[in-house]
Amino acid sequence: MSRGRFAARPGFRLRLTLVFFAVFVVAAAALLIIEYGVVSALFDRSLANAFVITPAEMNDPSAVSDPSATSWIVQSGDGAFLDSNAGSTVSIVADAQAATRDEVLNGLVLWSALALVAFSALGSAVAWWLAGRPLRRIRDVTALAQNISEHDLTDRLALTGPRDEIRLLGDTFDDMLARLQVAFESQGVFIANASHELRTPLAVIRTSLEVALRRPHIAGDVRTGIERALRANERSESLISSLLTLAGVQNAERPSKSSQRLLPLLCGEIDAYAEQALQRDIVVLNACPPSVRAMIDTSLFALLFTNLLSNAIRYNQYAGSITIECEQRADKAVLVISNTGEMLAEPVTDLVKPFHRGTSTRLSNQIGGSLGVTPGSGLGLAIAASAADALGGTLSLEPRNGGGMRAEVVLPCSE
Incomplete structure (x- = not known):
């Protein structure tokens, strides 16, 4: 996956906040649905117990004067009798029950939805803050890793706070930098020593060959051999100098x-x-x-x-x-x-x-x-x-x- 595709994605903190927000909204919506069902069932049960409507003949058959007419007795939940001798009373009570039920449930849905929106916004802000606290320490590790190089290994994170996974990561990173610093310092000492130990004998060889070449009476084949040796010595000095230069550049201070x-x-x-x-x-x-x-x-x-x-x-x-x-x-x-x-x-x-x-x-x-x-x-x-x-x-x-x-x-x- 390319770096550009990574850059197009939202940050980890935003994605973590969205996850927290989604979990909160789903849980709150489920709670609202359950609450609506429970309240609706309890309300229906409460209204059913509030009025008991029975035919008059079931309580007092002699009260029925006209067998073709239906007489009703409406009794409230506290035991009081309401005067009713017409079928319209049943309709009035039923309509009142339905209206009250709808009003209560609609109010429950409205205020629950408003509370859900308000607490979702609050929950998002809290989730953003909670997601930022651990990520701030991770950003410290990232910033140090970006600034560190083989030219400067002295920086350390030295994270504080609880000994959690993030602090363990920071301490491990500090230990790694300490080991790398020791390794690079040892390499620098080796380069300095190698510079002296390799150049000195080559300089001695070159001087000896030049002295031998300046002698007045040297056979032609001997002179040719000395010149060839001088050229080989010169190439060796150039090679060692280049190697030390390369090592010095790679391990130099910033x-x-x-x-x-x-x-x-x-x-x-x-x-x-x-x-x-x-x-x-x-x-x-x-x-x-x-x-x-x-x-x-x-x-x-x-x-x-x-x-x-x-x-x-x-x-x-x-x-x-x-x-x-x-x-x-x-x-x-x-x-x-x-x-x-x-x-x-x-x-x-x-x-x-x-x-x-x-x-x-x-x-x-x-x-x-x-x-x-x-x-x-x-x-x-x-x-x-x-x-x-x-x-x-x-x-x-x-x-x-x-x-x-x-x-x-x-x-x-x-x-």
Whole structure:
């Protein structure tokens, strides 16, 4: 089920209130029907006992002077005799009984219906209030879950009140956050230690090889082997640096963001990569207007853009082009980097996965070490995606018409 279908449904509090309201109305209506039946039966019984109408001859046969005429004796419930010697008395009493019965029952229905409406409204208000009390605590859990991230695990719910199911949920959530915080802090310590332990021996190896390479008398095959070892060492250092950068971005503290104009930042990074683009005669066109702003951390944005720009250069064709565009869309800033190149026959979304460098066709266009650019490690787009996520934005990739790739970054303009 899509998110849109969920959004179209009424809220849980409203649905719970409607359930309470429906149960109340059904119960009250059933009570009204039962009350109507009981009162009607009791009223009929009471009226039947109020007047006893019998033929006169049943009480005193000698009272009947004319056998063809019918004489009646009407006796009230308290035993008093009413003078009646005509059949019209029976009709009058019966009509009075029916009128009284209808008046009482109609009044009962009217006032019961009015009471039902009034108490239904009151019951709905009480149901809304009762439904909101537990849901308020659930909203606290939801708000914290929405704001929490791997960059900040220090917040806790610390729910108070009775130890019911909702408080148990909050306490369980707090315990989970505490365990996650310990795990991420341990991972950060491991990354710091790994950074030192992995880089130090590689730096020692590189220094030793460079010293050996500077000796005046080295055989040609030995020199070739040392140069090959230096290139392998350089790639290992680049790979470790990229891995640590990726891990650092994914586990960094929440960035301190501010509103920044994108154009100066883009121009500075483009100048830094101008030599690499010039080596393959690649034209970089910056079409970003100066007015576009985004809420960013400058170091994270530089990491995001440089990895996208480096990828666009490395996997471009000779004498190709790179176009950089940006625009303001409502409360979002959109940055688009398009580069020429071979047609991509694979799902480009896989390229943001670590160590996924694409097909052999894509790799065949990669700049070699002879041009001063080392082959890619397959982590550039993964780092860019993680940086975009840390900035509260998104990175999407798609094949470019005519070959190459189009990368679109959407960044927020406000907190």
